[in-house]
Amino acid sequence: AIGVSILFDVLLIAWWTAAARALGASVPVTYNLLVVPIFAIALMIPSIGGLGPREALADPLYAGANLAAGTPLAISLLVFIMLRAAGLLGAPVYIYTIFRKRTPINQLNQSEG
Known part of the structure; x- marks a missing residue:
């Protein structure tokens, strides 16, 4: 379980880094290592799909990255x-x-055979 959690976190950091690079921003991976977990914690605040808290934190957290x-x-x-x-x-x-749950088992067996 810990390995899956670490893998998910690494992929999440990679997504943030890829998104920044796709928009032409040069945000170092090490910077995202510090910032992305804070975004993940902010997603615990009740919202619709995480919209709102994450966007509210984007400007202050990326202020140190000198982005436009x-x-x-x-x-x-x-x-x-x-x-x-x-x-x-x-x-x-x-x-x-x-x-598959709605299809009776005997119909599935007949179509395979």
């Missing part, structure tokens, strides 16, 4: 979009499991 105005907010929104897109990858599996 609006860039921290853009990075935060891009990460939000990336996370939602990654979550949608599981949609076909979810829909398949719903379909």
